[in-house]
Amino acid sequence: MKVAYYPGCASHGIAKDIDIATQLIAKDLDLELMEVDDWNCCGGGFMDDRSEEIHTALNLRNLNNVKKMGLEKMATPCSVCLNSHRIALDKYNNDTVLREKVDERLERANIDYEGGVSAEHFIWVLIRDVGIDNIKKHVKRPLKGIKVGTYYGCQLLRPYRVMGFESPFSPHSVMDLVAATGAEPVAFQMATACCGFPLMGSNPDAGLKLANNVLSSARNNGAEILVHPCSLCHLQLDVTQLKIKDHFNQDWTLPAIYISQLIGLSFGYTPDELGLGKLAKKYLAERGIS
Structure with a gap:
């Protein structure tokens, strides 16, 4: 099965391990991940606050590139990237004033948006x-x-009207895969609470507090390792544990890994x-796993 694949900026950079693990298990499952041609950053978490028009155009450009590849479904391993694309598409389809402005901007870039492509996690x-x-x-x-x-984090599930895969109050996808x-x-x-990553630039104390809430909730309920579905949650819940130790005097020592990495372990791949x-x-x- 061929699927257009949008890795996102983090998975091509500081969270490259997510891309590696996702590619490995996809191959085993006969999923041919075809990287989106000439993809651009989705702008999630910053551009959507600065310019709704530019944010929408950026995401529609990616989806249009998928259409040019002859595919109708784009998959991403990042919840923020997914949320960004789906919200942009929803706004474009439901806001006629915004749609006209976005169409004008795309036209100036010689892009004739065709539609007909879905964005999925x-x-x-x-x-x-796969099943x-x-x-x-x-x-x-x-x-x-x-x-x-x-x-699960927050952006995979909300807003439900736009994301729509499962209830934000009783999700089960990650649990089923585990x-x-x-x-x-x-x-x-705290499984559906925000990890705090969006706040690390403007209010790091609040961002660390949210991450600490998630880690403490997981550990106090018996978790020995934490699995998540998002490139940015990956950074927040793993890298910031040292900062949390200094800030809150809490040493959770809780490994945080991406869902593809856990599945990869069960498929027989090594941690390295x-x-x-x-x-x-x-x-x-x-x-005994090495």
Whole structure:
């Protein structure tokens, strides 16, 4: 199955491990991820606040490039990128004044927007197109006994009218994928709360507090490792643990990994092949996974 693939800026840079793991498991599952030609940043988290018109045009340009590739579905491993594209498309379809301005801007760039392309999260493709049962068939190393906190974050689920895959009050996608690996999913109260990444530039104290809330909730409910579906949550919940230790005197020592990395472990890939960090590798080595 061919799917247009939008990695996003983080997965092509500081969170390259997400792209590596996603490409590995996609190949095993016979998913041909075709990177979107000449893609641009979605502008999520900053451009949408500065110019609704430019933000919408940027995202429609990506979707139009998918159309030119002869595909009708674009998958991304980043919840922020997904949210950005879907909100831009929703605004374009429902705001006639904005649509006229965006069309004019696209026309100046010699872009004739055609439409007809959907933006989806990579995990939605795994669940709807690949199927949980098919994923289970590829498991070579069941992750039995590993207690995994299932984190969704905020942008994968909200606003529901635009995202629409599952209820923001009782999501199950990440939990279903974790269970498919043989690991034990651990639900916790802050599983759909914001990780705090959007605040790190303007109010880092508040951003760290939100991250601390998520980590403490997961750990206090029995999670030994945290799994998430977002490139930016990946950075916030992993890298900031040292800052949280200094700021709040809390040492959670909770490995935070991307969902593709967990699935990759169950498929038999090594932590090194999946680009896992020191904290995750130490935890896994203690459980005989290396």
